[in-house]
Amino acid sequence: MRRDAAIRLALALVLVGALVGLAAHYDVHRRSNTAVLTSVDAVVGPDPPGPGDEAYLWLTVASVDGDRVTARTPKSGSPLVVDATDLDPRLVETVDPGDVIQAYGVVAAGERELAATRLVVHERGNRRRMYVVSALGGLLAAGAFLRRWRPDAGALAFVPRAERPSGTDGSDSKEDERSG
């Protein structure tokens, strides 16, 4: 049992290390491997885009002034303006502070401005509902799991609730592996 725990701990450390490495690799190589800029920091950060670069961003609206939508930019603190002049005014009229928008367009180099050609609006109220419903989803998954599985202190593992304690019968685990 101690040997298995040690192996598990070692494997967990390896997996966490690999996860951190993968997250670093993704962050470093994303910009050169995707067709458009997809992070706010790539647009308003210390390494600004060139003229004509395209960007597709998910943004939280700070304020709206006619065709110009100002978005929050958490990393740099400098505002990013989405120029919606070329879009349907009826769509732009639906945008309110606090909404989340998907904006696609061309970045004006060095101006922290995106000339949008496509816009999708997620109303603040709908977003809030989505977060609440999503929390329910997490609770449902956790509840369903704990209804059928329980932690076994002896095995330091989750075992099916119907199963006898670890060490009394090893046949169930083999059957379970075969049938998934």
Place this chain on the structure above:
Amino acid sequence: MVDLLAHVLVAYVTGTLLAWRGRLRSASVPILMVGAVLPDLAKLGTVVSPGRVEALLGLPFEWLVFHRLGGIALVAGLGALLFAPGRRRAAWLLLVAGAGEHLVLDAFVIRAGGFVPPYLYPLTWWQPPAVGLYVSSDLWPLVVAAALATGAWALTTGRVPGVPGAERER
């Protein structure tokens, strides 16, 4: 992405169908449901910014990797370690399958950029065209998923007259 409840309900329906066909034990269905939650660990980025993690680790960091195939495989590996040795492989497969279903549903989200994120990273940076069926905050995908899940639950638990419940038979 669709809300997490819809993802979990679709995983439940899929797992229940597989259980009916004898491809899955009913006790394994919740593992599939937990797998459907894994990609949304990327939302931790709204609580702890990548910048804070970068400052802590001294390395670049992007939470979105949790919403990519490579990150899912690794997180599922961590999850599988919580099971006894004989069950880890099956648990890993179920967690990855649940998360894979999450990515498939997310591929149908309307995207202003017109393409799906590179979900298969690190195998490839390929970004297929977005199908654009719903926005993430739409209610109707949840309604459909809830209706299907309710039907599956009613049939499984023997609440439909004339249909013996699969769970009661076991």
